[in-house]
Amino acid sequence: MADLQSCRVLVTPRSFGRHDPQLKTELEATVGEVIYNPFGRPLTSSEVQELLPGCDAYIAGVDAISRAALEAADRLRVIARYGVGVDRVDLEAAREKGIVVTNTPGANSTSVAELTIGLMLSLARMIPLANQETRGGKPPRIQGVSLEGKVVGLLGLGAIGKRVAHRLQGFDCTVLAYDPAVDAATAQEVGAVLCSQEEVVTKSDFLSLHVPVLPETRGMVNASFLAQMKPGAFLINTARGELIDEVALFEALKSGHLRGAALDAFAQEPPSEDNPLFSLPQVIATPHMGAHTDGATNAMGWVALRDCLAVLRGEEPIHRVV
Numbered sequence: 001m002a003d004l005q006s007c008r009v010l011v012t013p014r015s016f017g018r019h020d021p022q023l024k025t026e027l028e029a030t031v032g033e034v035i036y037n038p039f040g041r042p043l044t045s046s047e048v049q050e051l052l053p054g055c056d057a058y059i060a061g062v063d064a065i066s067r068a069a070l071e072a073a074d075r076l077r078v079i080a081r082y083g084v085g086v087d088r089v090d091l092e093a094a095r096e097k098g099i100v101v102t103n104t105p106g107a108n109s110t111s112v113a114e115l116t117i118g119l120m121l122s123l124a125r126m127i128p129l130a131n132q133e134t135r136g137g138k139p140p141r142i143q144g145v146s147l148e149g150k151v152v153g154l155l156g157l158g159a160i161g162k163r164v165a166h167r168l169q170g171f172d173c174t175v176l177a178y179d180p181a182v183d184a185a186t187a188q189e190v191g192a193v194l195c196s197q198e199e200v201v202t203k204s205d206f207l208s209l210h211v212p213v214l215p216e217t218r219g220m221v222n223a224s225f226l227a228q229m230k231p232g233a234f235l236i237n238t239a240r241g242e243l244i245d246e247v248a249l250f251e252a253l254k255s256g257h258l259r260g261a262a263l264d265a266f267a268q269e270p271p272s273e274d275n276p277l278f279s280l281p282q283v284i285a286t287p288h289m290g291a292h293t294d295g296a297t298n299a300m301g302w303v304a305l306r307d308c309l310a311v312l313r314g315e316e317p318i319h320r321v322v
Contacts, residue, residue: 113163153204
């Protein structure tokens, strides 16, 4: 068995161990040295490059882990992604250096699904605007939208999409879904009807994104895509900001073609305070907080920790990506 007391581990997710201190206790008792995020935010490629030399393992948040950063890693054996997305990790560079990459599929699915439902309701009833105006002494007369009787579309019916569909069953709405990796019977189990992507986009009153960032999905929500959406529809994104052309979305909202959008992810994170989308009252913005609940952070922490330590011990991790 490898001597883990000689190992140094870099941990960058700010919520690691926040709700379950035993995570840090176990890691610190098992390895020789733990380095925690000194910046208090996701790391840039140059910051990762600065911290990786001398590290044997890396429990990683949504940092930019580029080829340049990995070239500086002289001892790194494993990147344990604290979350499911690995689009910010240069997987080919990791593979070339023999660095194992793992993730935590399903660990945050329930929390992200709950936020998705919350954002749908917030858009439908304009809750943030109503709160702001009422506190300012100008209680507005807001005409909301009911979920009952509406069509909710889900692009992606993986772990998160399934949980969203299941939770929508109590709202008496129609749920349409597109996911080429899912069959009709599986969709039916969670109360969704499997359709083509075009049908989902054109028929939905609420359209929610639950797809990973891949070459074919990056920037998929562009001007053409938005033009196909039902006039007066709402867009919800709790997946990745890279899925959306934000300039095109701004135009679709400003023109009134879309009634509103709720975004938990942006192309640039954290987003700039002068992002044009923030000038629109029909936009709800949250700080990529879908996985920021006690249940999700605990689950992600333990899955990432177990796979990280497994690789350091020379064992096969459960959730290997490369």
